[in-house]
Amino acid sequence: MLEPTDKWLCELVEPKHPALHTPATIDPFTAPKDANWAQREVDMFKLMHDRLGIGLASPQIGNSYNMFVMTLKGSGDVGVYNPKILEVSEETINMEEGCLTFPFLYFHVVRPEKCKVSYTLYDGKTEVEGWLDGIDARCFQHEYEHLQGKLFLEHASDLKLQRAMKKREKYFKEIEKVRR
Numbered sequence: 001m002l003e004p005t006d007k008w009l010c011e012l013v014e015p016k017h018p019a020l021h022t023p024a025t026i027d028p029f030t031a032p033k034d035a036n037w038a039q040r041e042v043d044m045f046k047l048m049h050d051r052l053g054i055g056l057a058s059p060q061i062g063n064s065y066n067m068f069v070m071t072l073k074g075s076g077d078v079g080v081y082n083p084k085i086l087e088v089s090e091e092t093i094n095m096e097e098g099c100l101t102f103p104f105l106y107f108h109v110v111r112p113e114k115c116k117v118s119y120t121l122y123d124g125k126t127e128v129e130g131w132l133d134g135i136d137a138r139c140f141q142h143e144y145e146h147l148q149g150k151l152f153l154e155h156a157s158d159l160k161l162q163r164a165m166k167k168r169e170k171y172f173k174e175i176e177k178v179r180r
């Protein structure tokens, strides 16, 4: 387990960083006790929006707090603390997915279409519980996996991943051409 940190550096870490491969089990409200989560959320939302993401989990910025931020379709930006997935629908859906840790890498992943979740807000007290669907359910499950030390790459076969990587390289080359 990574240690809690007082230093708050809100920047994306490399895919090999241990935080991305370790369960994020530190309760945000116990260590350090005086962490200003309202302010930390602001930093995380800024990074997430700058990179055009809709979710960002604590391990992606190199620490192991059990929290992530995401944008909910209806209600906007929310900080999600000590989340749980209580139930998932039997119906699954195959949707294209990306991750800020792997910019411009996209492939389809099959996941439950809906999920019933619970979490608290940044005050550590306000409890939220309910069903999510569509892109909200998708994003919540993706970020939740980050907190288990898992990456969405695990959902792709070698072949699928190779194809997605090739597409990404092509995209980067085209970007370079435009820049020249």
Ligand code: ZN
Pocket (backbone or CB within 6 Å): 098, 099, 100, 101, 142, 146, 152
């Ligand atoms: Zn991700």
